[in-house]
Amino acid sequence: MIRQQHMTVVSQKEIAHRIFELTVEGDLVNDMAAPGQFVHVRVADSYEPLLRRPISVASYDKEKRQFTMIYRAEGRGTNLLAEKKPGDGLDVLGPLGNGFPVEEAAKKAYLIGGGIGVPPLYELSKALNERGIETVHILGFESKDAVFYEAEFKSLGDTHIATVDGSHGTQGFVTHILNELPKDFDAYFSCGPTAMLEAVQWAYPEKKGFLSYEQRMGCGIGACFACVCRTTKSETDYIKVCSDGPVFQAGVVIS
Amino acid sequence: MIRQQHMTVVSQKEIAHRIFELTVEGDLVNDMAAPGQFVHVRVADSYEPLLRRPISVASYDKEKRQFTMIYRAEGRGTNLLAEKKPGDGLDVLGPLGNGFPVEEAAKKAYLIGGGIGVPPLYELSKALNERGIETVHILGFESKDAVFYEAEFKSLGDTHIATVDGSHGTQGFVTHILNELPKDFDAYFSCGPTAMLEAVQWAYPEKKGFLSYEQRMGCGIGACFACVCRTTKSETDYIKVCSDGPVFQAGVVIS
Amino acid sequence: MTNLAIKLPGLKLKNPIMPASGCFGFGKEYAQLYDLAQLGAIMIKATTVEMRLGNPTPRVAETASGMLNAIGLQNPGLEGVMGSELPWLEQFDVPIIANVAGTTTEDYVEVAKQISTSPNVHALEINISCPNVKQGGITFGTDPDVARELTQAVKTVSSVPVYIKLSPNVTNIVSIAKAVEEGGADGITMINTLLGMRLDPKTGRPVIANITGGLSGPAIKPVALRMVYEVSQHTDLPIIGMGGITNVDDAIDFLSAGASAVAVGTANFVNPFVCPEIIEKLPKRLHELGFDSAEELIGRSHRL
Amino acid sequence: MTNLAIKLPGLKLKNPIMPASGCFGFGKEYAQLYDLAQLGAIMIKATTVEMRLGNPTPRVAETASGMLNAIGLQNPGLEGVMGSELPWLEQFDVPIIANVAGTTTEDYVEVAKQISTSPNVHALEINISCPNVKQGGITFGTDPDVARELTQAVKTVSSVPVYIKLSPNVTNIVSIAKAVEEGGADGITMINTLLGMRLDPKTGRPVIANITGGLSGPAIKPVALRMVYEVSQHTDLPIIGMGGITNVDDAIDFLSAGASAVAVGTANFVNPFVCPEIIEKLPKRLHELGFDSAEELIGRSHRL
């Protein structure tokens, strides 16, 4: 069920340069169904900024009724979000969308993330590992000071880091790492910039893959037609990222 | 000199129902020249609310570089102001306008205030007392729970309180008290709703009086012509409350 | 008890609050959140003869206290709307106002004729004002003669009362309103979005793929309110007012300005429960203001 | 070094930033705060033949990310402005753009003729768009023929280049722009305020004594930007753009959209130092964006 809830900030921490880890608490967490879902957050009780901001669920804990978001403070809204302190309220609409289908992985999965696309892969990796599936993490960042959750991912499986400027791990993009790795996995899951998703998709045309897309959003629940993409099915077919996605099987979305 | 300064909140206290006493610190205080001046406050670093809010200086202390405002949290802006906590920043433009001419009182002065017009009379009373002038305070409020600074004014001179509902002091308006008091003063100073200023003005046509006016403001410094009033001088004469006032000699302003 | 009911041509509204067209889809998504029967009515997304896929993305951009959109009338087409969306909405006891769009007069006539026969469609809202379709659309709303003729054409075929949705992007909105009144309109809905644009300061490029978009939200409320105030004084048609309504006091303002009911658009995205919340708060607020019914409030600004 | 200078008819601007008319009085107040010689130019408050006392108060009201004003062209009249305000401004090395207003063509001609002879007035800005004067004013800005004729009349008498200030309250701003171009205008300034209104939800009464007022501030920026973008593509006249500019990126947006310089209005009330702050930040921002001069940025949105 989708709820709008005034949740409470439990903690907020800058875990990399302008990257914040924000944990909030409330009953809404009970309805979270799969890694890869997102929430639509109202950052201020003001008309400016007006719209909610879509942020992925990076991890959740139903027992504690808490979930964590990881986001980059970039524009007006996310910078305001970064000012929230423990005890503050936060208006959250969610959980939204359909997450990654963990049941589609059999033995070994590649989790490929770029920048602020990395966060949802964390809960995904935990879920896959719980099912006994081996996970390999290939994560790309701008530079060393933007890298986060390396240790967390390492504790769940092999983890490879690429940075654009080479200041940490391999220099270049995740695709540079992928080229070097064996193709011995049965499913891949990816989240990041659209260009990265495209590249990953092309790299493994024969594998089962699931990609999480981004689009500018209005409502976040499927009513406004802001976030549509055409699909490969037919000339007239389209999906809404917010309610049909954000995760889609590789090969479906025309981006 | 008028400055725009990012001042620091020292304390904020609800001293009566939805009436807040807010003290801030910064060099801007050095330029305060007279009781009755005001500041133009930006309550949020947002476009909404957009405009600054004019608030009188209730008291100031140049040594501590602090001044105090007393205001009613009523609309959008003042309610946001009421959320400020010690240590928060506050964008203040001031000091603005011309204050009360303390030198115009010889021996005994009446200070007549209504509601949120009462605050500037506090600094004024202190200044008059310092000059050895006897002050009598006639203060009107809506009801008992809106009364503030009674003890403070009492420590400076005779203090009479009227409340509209009679829950404290005399029932009725300040004019009810004025009718009962001797006319043995040489100057009066008044701040409050325009209707009250009018009534006071009519009550003492023969006395020297100084009234502090309110108008909706844009710039607060005299540039936009938002806050004008016609005067009794001539058909074409007008004043700007923000820069020519807010204090004017009785009989000048047509309100 | 405060009476919220409002009677308008074709519409017996339980209350004067309804979601605005394009901001509520065909109701399905919001039905997950609350019972749609609470609403005064529902203005569904624009319907065109054929299915439309709309504009490329990005289709929305945020602005100060507002947003731009250029959805481009994406909709499943007359067949899809009548075959599946409207029947699905029949489960709720709520009148539907069908928003009709097109490129030519024939388009409008075709959609109006057919969709007005749906059992739960109680009125049509003729969208002559959408700024996001390149041909047709916009000109209908900016020329009084064209607006009059379109109104007449649609009136001839519609089985239910016809409301014309006015564009604010005009020099003289009263002249358009009078023209559609002459054309036989039963009511007016206003305003649609103001034409606007946002650039990315880094690249200098328009943020919206369609370059320009329609501005909505609190930012436009002063313009909308002024136009409702003007039009309500110069025509006898009832008005459903909209533009930036976000809370109960905004709704009160539009009724005071002369609207008989109001629609809430963009605010649904900010607070998906905004319509039921306003409906819940309205009786208390009316009571505080000394009114026994919503109806008494209509046009009070003119009487002061 | 980043070059901020811009050359426009009659104006050698040190930089493209200036305060907008009516938001800066005649400069005296802001001169207490900073050296006016920093400014690209100053657009002074509207001047009419005779002194005007303007509208009753309240004259301003706040709206979401904007404000309404109905000052009503209060000003000391031609004599006062030429006799005292303009001479006072001569102490600053900054070109003055005199804003000219009136009720009849003769009024405009009279003010233009005289004020254009002041030594520090380098250009006129003809305010055919003020929504707050009841007769005249507004209609000049909404009819292309009337706008053309007024432009011609003013051009005939003016000793300095003439910029026409356009109203956004029109169906087709390009047609007005083209008309004033035909009339011989040297440039365009745009936009003036959008006509709007605010009610007090408690009483139902308009907050502004004049009932309606002009909407300005960040709320209108998307509309202003769209109009500058359109007009700059359809006329050869240089444009001084304005509407909601509050920071350096807003200024960048207007230049990108096709303005050759920009004016800052309402933002002066929020931050009295906004103009010098934008001027200070502009070189660094241009450099970051990869430009060596402000001029290169002009109209870049069209070239992408």
Ligand SMILES: Cc1cc2nc3c(=O)[nH]c(=O)nc-3n(C[C@H](O)[C@H](O)[C@H](O)COP(=O)(O)OP(=O)(O)OC[C@H]3O[C@@H](n4cnc5c(N)ncnc54)[C@H](O)[C@@H]3O)c2cc1C
């Ligand atoms: C399904 C989904 C999940 C996301 N998860 C995360 C996450 O876990 N961590 C994270 O840091 N970011 C995430 N993003 C991107 C995040 O939504 C944007 O970074 C954020 O909205 C930018 O807001 P702002 O206030 O910083 O920028 P502004 O420039 O002020 O934003 C202006 C408007 O543009 C929209 N916008 C700007 N950038 C984006 C973008 N990249 N995607 C969608 N809308 C955008 C904003 O939502 C807002 O409406 C996600 C986006 C989507 C669609």
Ligand SMILES: Cc1cc2nc3c(=O)[nH]c(=O)nc-3n(C[C@H](O)[C@H](O)[C@H](O)COP(=O)(O)OP(=O)(O)OC[C@H]3O[C@@H](n4cnc5c(N)ncnc54)[C@H](O)[C@@H]3O)c2cc1C
């Ligand atoms: C010179 C001067 C001194 C003042 N001193 C004090 C003081 O010491 N304590 C105090 O509580 N109040 C004082 N006021 C009144 C105070 O400015 C308003 O109460 C306040 O602006 C209301 O803002 P809001 O956000 O609560 O209301 P909103 O309704 O959100 O305000 C909307 C707009 O209207 C303006 N406005 C609303 N009410 C008034 C008003 N009464 N006067 C002027 N503008 C108004 C606001 O400034 C704002 O621009 C003073 C006013 C003036 C002109």
Ligand SMILES: Cc1cc2nc3c(=O)[nH]c(=O)nc-3n(C[C@H](O)[C@H](O)[C@H](O)COP(=O)(O)O)c2cc1C
């Ligand atoms: C995303 C979006 C889509 C819209 N689609 C339509 C539409 O299909 N038909 C229509 O008549 N108006 C449409 N509108 C306009 C709204 O119905 C409404 O007139 C306008 O947004 C002003 O109201 P608001 O400020 O409450 O949003 C749309 C508005 C938005 C924001």
Ligand SMILES: Cc1cc2nc3c(=O)[nH]c(=O)nc-3n(C[C@H](O)[C@H](O)[C@H](O)COP(=O)(O)O)c2cc1C
């Ligand atoms: C208080 C006020 C007074 C104004 N007076 C004038 C005027 O006298 N002449 C004029 O041409 N424009 C006048 N304007 C319009 C501004 O010059 C400007 O065009 C408009 O406000 C949009 O810019 P902004 O959003 O930056 O304020 C006035 C605007 C305001 C807010």
Ligand code: FES
């Ligand atoms: S954001 Fe509204 S449909 Fe997806």
Ligand code: FES
């Ligand atoms: S508030 Fe601008 S002149 Fe007084």
